[in-house]
Amino acid sequence: MATTKVIKKAPASKKEAPKKEAPKKEVKKATPQKVEKAKPTVYHVSKRDNEGREWKVFIETSDKVIKLFKTQQEALSYAQSLAKNKNDGSSVRLHGLDGKMRRY
DSSP states (O other): OOOOOOOOOOOOOSSOOOOOOOOOOOOOOOOOOOOOOOOOOEEEEEEOSSSSSSEEEEETTOOOEEEEESSHHHHHHHHHHHHHHHOSSOEEEEEOTTSSEEOO
């Protein structure tokens, strides 16, 4: 007759092994990024090169003419209104007939 061995299972222990905690993810703090402020626009008023009969208003970093005027005073007041409406510290520079900066 074949004998069978009875294997007794060890009773489940009430104490469970401590669970391993998942490694904590490092939370990176948001570093404040530098936000560059827009530089104030500088409007120039000068005599037109070609014919010399008109005054032009243009932005310092551009060669493109914004608007042409028959008189220097009209061009100056237009440029001042652009600078005032911009509200970012914009300014106006006036060039005389010789091309040098001039006070107004």
